[in-house]
Amino acid sequence: MVNSPVLVESLPTPAQEEGRGREREKGSDFSELSRRMADEGLLRRRPLYYTVRFGVVALALAGGVAAFVALGDSWGQLFVAVAMAVVFGQLALAAHDLAHRQVFTRRRPSETSGLLTANLLLGMSYGWWMNKHTRHHANPNHEEKDPDVSPDILVWSRGQARRATGLPRFVGKHQAALFFPLLTLEGLNLSFNSFKALGGRAVKRPALEATLLVVHFVLYFGGLFTVLSPGKALAFIAVHQGLFGIYLGSVFAPNHKGMPMIEDGTRLDFLRRQVLTSRNVRGGLLVDAFMGGLNHQIEHHLFPSMPTPALGRAQTITEAYCAELGVPYHQTGLLASHREALRHMHSVGRELREGR
Template structure:
């Protein structure tokens, strides 16, 4: 290996050693147990108010509150799935499996498979499922394949992006059910299928028992819509509009994670709404780092990237959405220039 190539591949190792020696990878059990208890209490409180309020259209406000609490549970499931919480791998995996299936109504195995693929190759064509062909066209190749009304929609899709997020909650549930009932191999299907299906059935059943049919449907619709916006709104600003990597490109780990990720500035409210994912660069570099430590790691990562000359992107919350919408409305031009591997010349390729 050439000296320049060796230096580039060692860049992450140097940063990882600094972070590890700083103690930022240590578990934060007090923080997480506090969040578990408070979130569970909030969920119970919402259900109590649903019972007490009865037949009232104010139930729709409780539906939004329910969506917020379920999103917080999903973020805790995300953290445990990344093994941020417990020292034991099994404890993290089973906590995430129970949180996802029994409380949130999402398949743990489906989500981890998809999410791990995203982490290994963010924004890389053919590898990152988050930019795979779907309702939204994220790349020029997908955009070029759209004809007729689909092509018309794809060239204006940025304006539809936020409204479409209201359907994301329903979409996540549907994909989860298809996964646990499908024929593809699924670890612990005997656990996931009963937990997931029972949770979804009980949730709808309790609403129908407690509320008149019309109000129950409205409650479920508002909850799913707000839930979709909260989850989609936490993930979308972090990579959309960042460089798209060709399928055959080779990029070292540090640059792959930093150059394709975007941090979102903000205080405690943004931290809460985005479940810590607003520090996406640090999360991608150190997926197992406890959520509260990401803020402490940020100055170290930013300074190190500055020393290496690696672009570190951080913008405000509303600015991030302006970037995303503008990109989606003009994928043909904004994704025109191919991604140039930032270390290609150093490798002599």
């Protein structure tokens, strides 16, 4: 599990060899942390926890559907839309944990449950998202390798701002102010990219995933426009999808946005690459539930398959261990984390506002 040094074809000089010796020594830091986690039993599966958690989400989903049917063609359905946005957010967090094999050790049950949760219930491609998220974990905040910071619409570094053209250049000027409004489209964006990815290499079972996606949207739109008048159905979609997107953004944006960006040529061992680019969010049980444990982002990146209820104890161990090593470890409150992210986005956008 130790990050290996990058190999080069030429023989190293003595100074280079000494530097690599220090790098190998740093690489072993993660092995020691991993041993401490194993000694605490923090990598063991927690089947009871996930049975209860997923059971509660399933009941909430069933309750939302029942309330929708019972209310009929009523503007009261907008309250159902708000509740279902939260349920969909929790389903997305469940799909995330399934993809990381936090729930099951074996691939088949993880994949089957992930496909049903992501494709059928959420309308998002499990294969596409898993491919994208795996690349993010391998190189968080890397300007070239992390798809989560690619300058599709927003720019995340001054270098990206200087190179931006078209829509990213236009939006990037005021991206901090536009961030939350843009998040209202995130749920629809995930679905759009899911269909778009069906013809690519990221989706290994395109026919199965396409079928599940189509079934989802037939049930979703069919149910809405059967029970509700067109105007109420469109209002439901706007509220539901808009709040769902904001929920997702509120969970994932605090984790890395505004933390150091990594450029090509920067060499960091595994532990430092994950810790330095991640931010933890304090807040206790309420924040844990809201963010599905991803508020312990540093520990999640170090141990992606660690079950959610173990992350709190892992946080204490990791913070103390980083203090031993002298590795910066950043943790702040939920609102402060958003302030930091938005401040960073505003600062990066200055490059465009000033026409540099």
